[in-house]
């Protein structure tokens with residue numbers, strides 16, 4: 533069975549606007565999320581420790597936020613296609629409870645949850661990864677697995693297959709399945 537890694541933040545739900553509001557409370561000079569043009573946009577504006585603390589607070593309340601409208605259908609289609617779904621998020625182990633509740637409450641199908649600070653440890657056993665992080669996408673390219681993600685200001689300058697919604701991401705994955713089929 534083919535395994536696929538699916539990210540959560542800015543892949544299955546819209547983290548950026550929520551994070552922006554919280555970051556603005558810390559620093560009034562924080563740019564709007566539409567201006568986050570690199571993965572490290574926050575450097576010099578907030579400490580790494582404080583940033584991770586704020587992100588953890590959001591993750592601890594994960595079950596209070598809504599997923600993207602297409603997330604459920606996207607995961608259902610992957611399931612129907614026979615994929616084994618590994619939900620993988622860069623977040624603390626302590627956030628497992630709210631993360632799992634969020635998936636279940638919103639009817640988001642999955643087979644496994646992986647929370648860590650380096651999801652590339654999963655790459656050897658997986659066919660593809662869906663993620664918006666330019667760091668993860670680059671690692672996937674180097675590992676030679678299929679990579680795809682939603683286009684965002686912090687990744688759009690990079691050379692990766694990026695799309696505006698999960699329907700397009702699914703189409704791309706289907707195309708990659710056919711490529712392999714033609715082998």
Ligand SMILES: [Mg+2]
Nearest residue numbers: 539541542664
């Ligand atoms: Mg993400």
